[in-house]
Amino acid sequence: MTDCENRAVNLDYLPRSCDHDLLLANQIMSSPLRHLLHLALGLSTESMDLLTALTDRLRTAEGALPDPATSGEF
Template structure:
């Protein structure tokens, strides 16, 4: 795939996001594009907490990772 015509890194990210098959995940990625590093860190932390709450990640408070 030739990406030479794209002007900015954001354009590359948008193109890649548009190729995600899962509609909810694609929407989440598209909404996150352009966020500051701090906001991306918050989003990642929130995602980790949600996955922990759903049992998809070990709870760091009880797994001895501190």
């Protein structure tokens, strides 16, 4: 088992090359999106849920998602 596979250790002590989310984020071609992903890395589940909800609200405001207030989802 490699250090990257051993999740019993504190992940802060692992080399950053073992952070699979970071490796994936670094492959994003869009610089603003890559920056946003770097900012989101390591957030708690609760914070990620809030970020997702905010993203949904922004997409709704821009017309990319249907507005639940007018689409009959209530």
